[in-house]
Amino acid sequence: MLVLTCPYCGITAEETEFKPGGEAHLKRFGPGSTDSDYEAYMFNRKNPRGVHFERWRHAYGCGKWFLAARDTVTLEVFGTYTAQTTTPPADLVATIAQKRPDWEGLQ
Amino acid sequence: MPRYSAFAIARDAFRQHSGWTQAWKSPEPRSHYDVVIVGAGGHGLATAYYLGHRFGIRNVAVIEKGWLGGGNTGRNTTIIRSNYLQDPSAAIYEKSRALYETLSQQLNYNVMFSPRGVMMLAQTEHEKRGYLRTERANALQGVETRFIPPAEVKKLCPIIRLDGPRYPVLGALWQPRGGTARHDAVAWGYARACSDMGMHIIEQCAVTGVESTDGAVSAVNTTKGRITCGKLGIVVAGHSGALADMAGFRLPVESVALQALVSEPVKPCMDVVVMANTVHGYMSQSDKGEMVIGGGADGFNNYTQRGSWHHIEETVRALIETFPMISRLKMLRQWGGIVDMTGDRSPIISKTPLGNCFINCGWGTGGFKAIPGSGWAMAELIAKGEPGPLAAEFSMTRFREGRFIDESVAAGVAH
Numbered sequence: 001m002l003v004l005t006c007p008y009c010g011i012t013a014e015e016t017e018f019k020p021g022g023e024a025h026l027k028r029f030g031p032g033s034t035d036s037d038y039e040a041y042m043f044n045r046k047n048p049r050g051v052h053f054e055r056w057r058h059a060y061g062c063g064k065w066f067l068a069a070r071d072t073v074t075l076e077v078f079g080t081y082t083a084q085t086t087t088p089p090a091d092l093v094a095t096i097a098q099k100r101p102d103w104e105g106l107q
Numbered sequence: 108m109p110r111y112s113a114f115a116i117a118r119d120a121f122r123q124h125s126g127w128t129q130a131w132k133s134p135e136p137r138s139h140y141d142v143v144i145v146g147a148g149g150h151g152l153a154t155a156y157y158l159g160h161r162f163g164i165r166n167v168a169v170i171e172k173g174w175l176g177g178g179n180t181g182r183n184t185t186i187i188r189s190n191y192l193q194d195p196s197a198a199i200y201e202k203s204r205a206l207y208e209t210l211s212q213q214l215n216y217n218v219m220f221s222p223r224g225v226m227m228l229a230q231t232e233h234e235k236r237g238y239l240r241t242e243r244a245n246a247l248q249g250v251e252t253r254f255i256p257p258a259e260v261k262k263l264c265p266i267i268r269l270d271g272p273r274y275p276v277l278g279a280l281w282q283p284r285g286g287t288a289r290h291d292a293v294a295w296g297y298a299r300a301c302s303d304m305g306m307h308i309i310e311q312c313a314v315t316g317v318e319s320t321d322g323a324v325s326a327v328n329t330t331k332g333r334i335t336c337g338k339l340g341i342v343v344a345g346h347s348g349a350l351a352d353m354a355g356f357r358l359p360v361e362s363v364a365l366q367a368l369v370s371e372p373v374k375p376c377m378d379v380v381v382m383a384n385t386v387h388g389y390m391s392q393s394d395k396g397e398m399v400i401g402g403g404a405d406g407f408n409n410y411t412q413r414g415s416w417h418h419i420e421e422t423v424r425a426l427i428e429t430f431p432m433i434s435r436l437k438m439l440r441q442w443g444g445i446v447d448m449t450g451d452r453s454p455i456i457s458k459t460p461l462g463n464c465f466i467n468c469g470w471g472t473g474g475f476k477a478i479p480g481s482g483w484a485m486a487e488l489i490a491k492g493e494p495g496p497l498a499a500e501f502s503m504t505r506f507r508e509g510r511f512i513d514e515s516v517a518a519g520v521a522h
Contacts, residue, residue, distance in 0.1 A: 002407075016417050043506040044358065045348070045357070046357070048352075049349055054408065074411075
């Protein structure tokens with residue numbers, strides 16, 4: 001079972017206490033943007049085999065949205081971090097790069 | 108290829124069954140094919156079969172990174188139905204169901220299609236109203252379904268409990284011509300027929316890259332070498348995102364794990380398929396006697412072919428409430444498949460931004476029932492370069508155009 005740590009309240013719990021929220025760090029496009037930018041923002045997803053940055057909500061806990069880096073093949077959680085950022089923390093990126101040498105990096 | 112028949116079995120009985128040959132050949136790949144299909148699951152093989160059968164295109168290779176039918180084709184709960192709300196869905200699933208009726212004769216391979224009937228239980232007033240609406244939509248679409256009262260549900264499926272404490276059965280949407288088929292046999296039957304037409308089925312051969320020239324596909328690189336092709340069909344379900352990445356475009360698809368499990372075999376006790384969408388579980392009995400059970404999908408991106416443990420608990424809990432007699436059954440096996448979910452829970456059969464490259468994906472939790480219809484429509488798209496009437500609505504541009512085929516609202520859950 002997937003085990004996550006909420007970066008806000010510090011609780012470590014099983015996945016049933018959290019709700020998944022899909023891909024993280026999406027750049028928002030709204031009125032005035034091109035159709036293809038809006039389509040990509042709304043629907044197209046990286047859906048990688050491997051390192052994935054994603055949103056989670058501590059739904060049955062403190063209720064906060066947070067972000068996590070996880071491997072979609074092994075389910076290894078590299079780390080979680082607060083949602084008040086547009087990029088993952090540098091030390092987390094370094095940890096992932098060390099654990100997954102063939103990871104193509106942030107795109 | 109020798110024809111299978113009762114006479115052939117009798118004849119071979121006299122020679123200790125030594126005369127049977129391999130059902131499909133295992134050739135080394137040639138350097139060029141007119142059409143390369145990636146993915147030898149049901150959908151990929153059906154596509155190849157109808158390319159040959161309907162359009163006479165036989166210089167075709169179907170390449171598969173694992174073994175034939177080892178992905179979702181061998182991991183589903185084999186349910187076949189076409190009681191969809193939206194017109195484009197009902198059209199392609201009904202075409203598929205109709206093709207299943209004669210598939211064994213067509214392929215000369217027993218796919219064990221069993222039109223035993225499928226019922227979807229209505230367990231809330233809201234769900235009941237939804238199914239009454241679907242019943243009327245199906246009548247207009249020419250799909251035979253009927254909303255039946257609880258007494259008829261009990262008559263068709265005596266082991267069901269109508270007055271459960273949480274969700275009593277208020278009726279069911281009954282499709283008498285739905286049912287099940289033997290999943291492996293569907294893949295094997297198509298593979299044998301494709302091989303018989305001279306097509307190459309190449310297993311244990313993973314695609315590592317897609318090459319293009321002037322905006323159109325020219326070759327695929329594989330673990331068995333480079334193969335040039337006139338046209339490319341990507342039919343790889345859960346791994347569509349990875350293949351699309353190689354071909355240089357993104358898809359509105361996310362992959363999650365969906366689980367199923369089977370019980371120990373028991374005597375015949377249930378001769379229909381029952382789906383309980385409110386409590387999220389469905390069950391039928393296989394010819395071997397096992398109760399075949401399916402449930403909910405994970406909510407997060409996942410390539411594990413395993414799934415989360417708590418979904419099994421939720422599914423089994425729901426089914427025990429609906430079928431109390433299964434409470435002491437032991438479960439034999441559990442497994443997961445990677446399903447490709449689109450935003451509107453409807454599939455994609457489409458041209459792609461890369462020329463001569465076509466994709467068939469997004470069947471999500473309901474691909475098995477669609478195999479013949481999907482192959483029929485995909486073959487037409489590849490052969491003509493433009494979609495026919497069955498595929499046209501399922502273009503991947505529908506997301507940009509806001510033309511959703513919203514089955515997530517209509518069906519709610521697993522289908």
